[in-house]
Amino acid sequence: MSKKTKRIFQLGILNDNPVFRQILGICSALAVTNLMINSLVMGIGLIFVTALSSFTVSVLRKHTPRHIRMMVQTLIISAYVIIVDIVLKAYYPSMSDALGPYVGLIITNCIIMGRCESYAQNNPPSLAFLDGIASGLGYTFVLLLIAFFRELLGFGSIFGITVMGAWWPRWIFMIMPPGAFFMLGILIWVMNSLVPSEEKETSVAGGAN
Amino acid sequence: MENVNPFVILFASIFTSNMILANFLGMCSFIAVSKEIKTSLGLGQAVTFVLTGTTIINYLVYHHVLVPFGLEYLRFIVFIITIAAFVQLVEMVVERYLPNLYYSLGIFLPLITVNCAILGVSLFMVIRDYTFIQSVAFGFGSGLGWLLAILAMSGIRQKIKKAPIPKGLEGAGITLFITGLMALAFIGFSGIVQIQ
Numbered sequence: 284m285s286k287k288t289k290r291i292f293q294l295g296i297l298n299d300n301p302v303f304r305q306i307l308g309i310c311s312a313l314a315v316t317n318l319m320i321n322s323l324v325m326g327i328g329l330i331f332v333t334a335l336s337s338f339t340v341s342v343l344r345k346h347t348p349r350h351i352r353m354m355v356q357t358l359i360i361s362a363y364v365i366i367v368d369i370v371l372k373a374y375y376p377s378m379s380d381a382l383g384p385y386v387g388l389i390i391t392n393c394i395i396m397g398r399c400e401s402y403a404q405n406n407p408p409s410l411a412f413l414d415g416i417a418s419g420l421g422y423t424f425v426l427l428l429i430a431f432f433r434e435l436l437g438f439g440s441i442f443g444i445t446v447m448g449a450w451w452p453r454w455i456f457m458i459m460p461p462g463a464f465f466m467l468g469i470l471i472w473v474m475n476s477l478v479p480s481e482e483k484e485t486s487v488a489g490g491a492n
Numbered sequence: 493m494e495n496v497n498p499f500v501i502l503f504a505s506i507f508t509s510n511m512i513l514a515n516f517l518g519m520c521s522f523i524a525v526s527k528e529i530k531t532s533l534g535l536g537q538a539v540t541f542v543l544t545g546t547t548i549i550n551y552l553v554y555h556h557v558l559v560p561f562g563l564e565y566l567r568f569i570v571f572i573i574t575i576a577a578f579v580q581l582v583e584m585v586v587e588r589y590l591p592n593l594y595y596s597l598g599i600f601l602p603l604i605t606v607n608c609a610i611l612g613v614s615l616f617m618v619i620r621d622y623t624f625i626q627s628v629a630f631g632f633g634s635g636l637g638w639l640l641a642i643l644a645m646s647g648i649r650q651k652i653k654k655a656p657i658p659k660g661l662e663g664a665g666i667t668l669f670i671t672g673l674m675a676l677a678f679i680g681f682s683g684i685v686q687i688q
Contacts, residue, residue, distance in 0.1 A: 306523055306664045310608045313516040353605075354576065361569040369565060384615035387568050391608040393520050459679065460514050464672030468665050475660035 288413055295417025301394040302425040303467075303474045308394040311385050312426055313463040319442045322430040324378050326423025328371070328386065330416055332363045333395050337403040337415035344404055356399045357390070364389045394418055429466050433457045498629035500685050501622075505633030508682045511609045512641040513675040515616075518609030522642055523667050532646035533639075534593055535604075540635030542582060542604050543613055546575050547631025550614040551624055571614045572605075579605045609638055644674060 301307045311329075315321040339359045340347075347355050368386050371379040379386065389395070398418050403411035434440060437457035439447030456462050511517045518539070525535050550571050558564055583601050587594045594601070604610060613634050617627045648670055657666050 307520060309523075310516045310519045310612075313519065357572055357576065357605075358569065361572055364568055365565060368568070384612055384619055387615045388517070388608045388612055390568055390572055391611050459675075460516065461672040461675040461679070463516065464668050464675055468661075468668035468672065471665040471668065472658070472660045475665065 287410070291410070291414050292417045292420070295414065295419075296421040296424060297478055300421040300425065300474070300478075301397070301418050302422055303471045304478075305397070306471075307397055308392040308422060309467065311388055311392060312422070312429065313460075313467060314385050315382060316426055316430040316463060316466075317433055317437065317458045318381075319427065319430045319434050321378070321381055322426040323423070324371075324375070325382060325385065326419070326426050328367045329389060329392065329394070329422055330419030331367060332360060332389055333398060333419040333422075334412050334415035335363050336360045336395055337398050337411040338408050340399045340403040341406060341408040341411035352404070353396075353400075356396060360395055360399075361390050394422055425470065429463070429470060433462055433466055437462065496626065498625045501626050502629040502633040504685045505630050506637040506640065507678060508685055510637040510641055510678055511612065511634045512638060513671070513678045515612065517612040518607045518638055521604075521607055522638075522645065522671075523664055526642050526645040526649055526667065529643065529646045529650060531596055532642045534596055536635075536639030536642050538582070538586075538601060538604060539607065539609065539638050540632070542575070542579060543610055543635035543638070544628070544632045545582075546571075546578050546610055547613055547617060547627050549574050549578065551617060551622075551627045554614075554618060567615075567618065571611055575610050575614075576605045609634065641674065645670060 295301075299305065302309060302312055308329075311325060315325045336356070336359050340356055343355070343359075364387065367389065368379070371382070371386060395415075398411075398415055402414045406414070431441065434442075435447070436454045439445055439451040439453060457466070505511070509515065512519065512522055521535065526532050553570060553574060554564075554567060558567055558570060579602065583594075586601065613631055617630060622630055645667065649667065652666070661669075
């Protein structure tokens, strides 16, 4: 793995993580994280859409007139979301029901638009593709982390397998909306304290140079 | 969903099924814009207006164009185009007639296009099989609920501006905690009416 690729993944997953650093795409991050399996499917869907739409936007970047680029990006993203929706409906209808409108809402997930706008627009297709995967992985990582605690505390299970035994009082609060807000709040707090902010890092590096 | 009174839907979408506090939609702008009461009020009004308008247009387009031609799977693209066009129109009108509001909203007006609450309401409307009147009530109620939540949040945030908050919790972190508390409070309404 070259240094540049490594850097993309490090930024996407940790230092510049779309969810807890840039506070993007948290609507779906909160909505589907009551079960691990929902989060995993959502994450895979998002990685697919982010990677391929970043790739497509990057391929078309020299042929897209500047003032209609948002429209073009939205259309590219919707096309891939429709693919995800149809595949889910065909092969995994129960999951499609469980996720409800949130599959369609991948279109308005700001992570994808953000990556298209800030990275794919100015970089070659191969790098844009990797950057999309990295951002998608960062998102999936956070989703699984939140879902782990919510499912464990709320249902006493992980991926539907009971691990907590009958003595565990099901903490229904974690499954309900407030639990999601508190979980993400705690996560942002912990991550802000543990992971150094990218801005600080670059200013230090700039000073050293 | 044929037999639910539109007023029940209107009430439920404001309180028990609030777009932000129960469905987590429109969170990005909710967190980013809720620093000041004035801008939140402007954005909340814009969201209510756009939500009501786009729900009506999307209902008509879905049931009178997409369903007859069997093109339901295209609804994501069609809905987002409707929303984008509608927002563009509103932006031009606001810029022309309410320049002050236009400058205070700045970047956030075009961002309404990618506010998931707008697309979410249209998708919920399709999933729940609402009739026309029910959809209008749902769209308008969801907008009001969004406005209510962001106004309450900006009020709280202005009050706690000088409070000593741990470093890592500033901004988004504390906002999420307050949202969680607000969601807890709103759960109290869920005994009255519920729509799912």
